[in-house]
Amino acid sequence: MSLFRKRGRLAAAFCVAILAVPALAEDFLPTGREAVALKDGTYPASYFPNTEILGADELRITALGTGMPNQTKSAVSISFLVELGNGDKFLFDIGSGSTGNLFSLRPDFSKIDKVFFSHLHVDHVGDFMGLHVGGWLSGRYTPLRVFGPTGSTPELGTKSYVENMQRAYAWDLQTRSGALPDKGAELEVNEFDFMQDNEIVYQENDVTIRSWPAIHSLDGAVSYSLEWNDLKYVFGGDTYPNKWYVKHAVGADIASHEAFLPPKALAAYFGWDMAQATYVSTRIHSEPAAFGKVMSAVKPRMALGYHSVLSPENYQAILEGIRSTYDGPLTLARDLQVINVTKDNITVREATIDEYALPPSVSQGYIDAPRSDDKSPSDKVEAGKWDGYTPPPMPDKK
Numbered sequence: 001m002s003l004f005r006k007r008g009r010l011a012a013a014f015c016v017a018i019l020a021v022p023a024l025a026e027d028f029l030p031t032g033r034e035a036v037a038l039k040d041g042t043y044p045a046s047y048f049p050n051t052e053i054l055g056a057d058e059l060r061i062t063a064l065g066t067g068m069p070n071q072t073k074s075a076v077s078i079s080f081l082v083e084l085g086n087g088d089k090f091l092f093d094i095g096s097g098s099t100g101n102l103f104s105l106r107p108d109f110s111k112i113d114k115v116f117f118s119h120l121h122v123d124h125v126g127d128f129m130g131l132h133v134g135g136w137l138s139g140r141y142t143p144l145r146v147f148g149p150t151g152s153t154p155e156l157g158t159k160s161y162v163e164n165m166q167r168a169y170a171w172d173l174q175t176r177s178g179a180l181p182d183k184g185a186e187l188e189v190n191e192f193d194f195m196q197d198n199e200i201v202y203q204e205n206d207v208t209i210r211s212w213p214a215i216h217s218l219d220g221a222v223s224y225s226l227e228w229n230d231l232k233y234v235f236g237g238d239t240y241p242n243k244w245y246v247k248h249a250v251g252a253d254i255a256s257h258e259a260f261l262p263p264k265a266l267a268a269y270f271g272w273d274m275a276q277a278t279y280v281s282t283r284i285h286s287e288p289a290a291f292g293k294v295m296s297a298v299k300p301r302m303a304l305g306y307h308s309v310l311s312p313e314n315y316q317a318i319l320e321g322i323r324s325t326y327d328g329p330l331t332l333a334r335d336l337q338v339i340n341v342t343k344d345n346i347t348v349r350e351a352t353i354d355e356y357a358l359p360p361s362v363s364q365g366y367i368d369a370p371r372s373d374d375k376s377p378s379d380k381v382e383a384g385k386w387d388g389y390t391p392p393p394m395p396d397k398k
């Protein structure tokens with residue numbers, strides 16, 4: 001018997017004799033998978049995933065990726081997770097590298113079944129198949145639901161992107177179907193007109209998500225708002241300052257919008273000349289001063305800027321740019337930043353994560369979900385198995 005378990009048993013005996021509270025089971029060990037409610041509305045200084053019960057009226061935003069297409073270890077590409085007190089979870093974009101941060105939170109993947117694309121740049125959708133297959137491996141036993149805009153032609157839209165990714169990963173998907181729940185392999189695509197102006201793209205369970213056009217590179221980029229329980233979160237995606245955002249983001253509790261590297265910092269970052277850096281920073285994207293102008297018009301409870309790498313020299317340049325045009329509440333997003341939002345309070349913290357986090361537990365629903373037969377190579381390939389190795393016998397199935 002381990003010392004830990006011996007102590008647990010002694011502690012249990014003490015509790016029963018003196019305090020008359022229920023004894024701990026002999027095999028009791030903390031699972032690290034049970035969350036508790038916060039006391040007196042006070043948040044711990046750091047957010048430890050799966051330790052806090054989200055309040056029934058509360059919304060929590062976790063920045064999974066806030067950086068550039070060329071990621072760094074601490075700033076991967078764009079993705080935000082929004083969790084609601086009613087149990088719903090939504091992903092906005094799933095840029096390259098962002099699934100590492102998602103998995104480090106060890107969420108219940110049976111609930112991570114909806115992703116909304118702002119546009120189809122790799123820094124916004126690059127980890128899509130990692131989300132699809134990784135989530136399916138980790139507890140999702142229903143289709144992954146994808147919401148995204150059309151393009152100016154069918155092949156530039158979300159539906160075409162998803163179907164082509166499915167084709168490209170046909171081998172991967174076929175190897176896993178059978179071992180994993182059949183339904184988890186499926187992708188449900190909900191493509192909507194990129195020009196729709198603040199119209200509803202999702203409405204279930206008292207959650208309403210709307211989209212409007214963004215101005216970025218080509219037709220087919222959008223921004224979103226999510227409204228629930230009198231709270232409003234806006235996800236800008238990538239966009240030049242535009243009239244739709246300024247109109248429809250009004251009333252946001254959290255209004256997120258890109259605050260891209262200003263021209264000089266961008267030129268230094270990529271080694272570009274000033275003409276190219278100025279074009280990209282101020283014509284394709286929104287530089288910090290432009291972000292500030294937008295936020296001065298929208299006046300959210302909290303402005304949330306992202307899409308840069310907050311190295312010390314960049315941080316200063318971005319902050320100065322924003323503060324030249326905006327003096328309201330501001331957060332510059334970093335990866336694994338956590339924002340709790342209620343009607344009375346906005347709390348910004350950083351998550352503390354385990355670098356080698358275990359995958360989350362799967363539910364009974366996942367274990368029981370129907371599966372077709374396992375796949376294996378053909379007889380001609382199987383015939384090549386080396387007779388110098390014999391695998392251990394298979395245990396009986398539970």
Ligand SMILES: [Zn+2]
Pocket residue numbers: 119121124216238
């Ligand atoms: Zn983009």
Ligand SMILES: [Zn+2]
Pocket residue numbers: 078121123124238307
């Ligand atoms: Zn981008």
